[in-house]
Amino acid sequence: MTSNQLNALVKRLQNGDMSVFDAIYHETKSLVYYTALQILKDRSLAEDIMQDAYLKALEKIHSFKPSYSFKSWIVMISRNLSINEYNRRKRELCFDINEDEYIFGQEDSSSEQRLIVRDMLESLDDEEQEIVIMHVIGELKHREIAAILKKPLGTITWKYNQAIHKLKDQFGE
Numbered sequence: 001m002t003s004n005q006l007n008a009l010v011k012r013l014q015n016g017d018m019s020v021f022d023a024i025y026h027e028t029k030s031l032v033y034y035t036a037l038q039i040l041k042d043r044s045l046a047e048d049i050m051q052d053a054y055l056k057a058l059e060k061i062h063s064f065k066p067s068y069s070f071k072s073w074i075v076m077i078s079r080n081l082s083i084n085e086y087n088r089r090k091r092e093l094c095f096d097i098n099e100d101e102y103i104f105g106q107e108d109s110s111s112e113q114r115l116i117v118r119d120m121l122e123s124l125d126d127e128e129q130e131i132v133i134m135h136v137i138g139e140l141k142h143r144e145i146a147a148i149l150k151k152p153l154g155t156i157t158w159k160y161n162q163a164i165h166k167l168k169d170q171f172g173e
Helices: 003-014 018-040 043-059 070-089 111-122 126-136 142-149 153-171
Strands: none
Touching (some): 003 018, 003 070, 043 070, 070 142, 111 126, 111 153, 126 142, 126 153, 142 153
């Protein structure tokens, strides 16, 4: 689904058409969930934050401006809620990508694929993981990621390219 198509659905949601929520949720759930998981490192807590992010998005849907990317907007909500929760907890939590059906889907992915992706992500530092996931899974542009992470565009582009080179060196093309 293109950004324009997603924004058209959001416009309908702003006009009170709740029937489009499922399509919006389906299009953005992996990115929202993984954003929370990346920060919190806890599956169940990330699921809770994901629910909170959608509730907050519904509550604030009238403040969304169609000139922005809805994916960027919902990721920012998820990220802020996750950081707030992380600061409340102030402890390390475990990260288990093997059980992450939101991203990979049980029926579409084999255990081998999940292990490969887990190994690839573990070879990157946290910031590189976040950038790669936002770009590859979330299909966000580098400038959108830069705005979310509050970093210069050049830094995001450089870190993304560095991460891709690191992955190519370790895992091949």
